[in-house]
Amino acid sequence: MPELPEVETCVRGLRPYLVGQQILSLQVRERRLRWPIALETDRQVAGQSIRELRRRAKYLVLELERGALLIHLGMSGSLRLLPAPTPPALHDHVDLLLGNGQCLRLRDPRRFGMLQWVPAPAEAHPLLSHLGPEPLAPGFDGAYLHRRAAGRRAAVKTFIMDSEIVVGVGNIYASESLHLAGIHPNRAAGRIAAGRYHRLATAIRAVLEAAITQGGTSLRDFVQEDGNPGYFARCLRVYGRTGQPCAGCGEPIRQRRIGQRSSFYCARCQH
DNA sequence: CCGGACGCCTGTCGGC
């Protein structure tokens, strides 16, 4: 999936084209996503205008006149804006037909994504109500992480990927942030000093902001809404670079599984 | 409460 920078890139790119548009109808070709798209969704959103498009964690939130349409891209989802008559390809599951003749198309080969209408406000939805802070918003800092980590024995990488702790830090950016902060991904979260959490919070923000600036990491299934890949992939320092020299010290990058996810790190730079 | 494992899907890649 798209991680936070990819979703943010998507939101920023789509916003000028979506805000103010009326939704004429929803065409669902495959409703079996992470959760089935409810049969009444078309009836609920048809005729409503899009008031605003924003991001919360990795959810896209289309604020409508009544309620909101939540979209999550899962591991392999993408959104594109196309002329309405464009014939759908394999895995193009949902079309949102707009008043200006455009079509917002959701493609998701693995079907881990979701699309759901909720009565306002979106934050009341059970999937959003327990989410932790946004990493790029005020209030997310080293003191917060240090406090939440107290007594935790889980690996710090697993800890920062927990969306109740902080949202939007996926598998790529968790490895990247820990490398930048000089922290070993397998270190117990509760055994890291406050000063090092300050470095980690700063690193998380820096990595995410850099990725957003670059338009999101280019990976197999991600394209921006205009179809162009992002350019952050070339900036990755450890993710997917097993055996290649660490940019800081030259030591080969190591790979191991932490919490059932591949993790990349430098054993010399990260402790 | 916490942490670890599992499952949901399809596509791709490397090894034999």
Next chain:
DNA sequence: TGCCGACAGGCGTCCG
């Protein structure tokens, strides 16, 4: 060339 297992950006749920 073909087959088969491992693995891929997420995350809710279950179990101990």
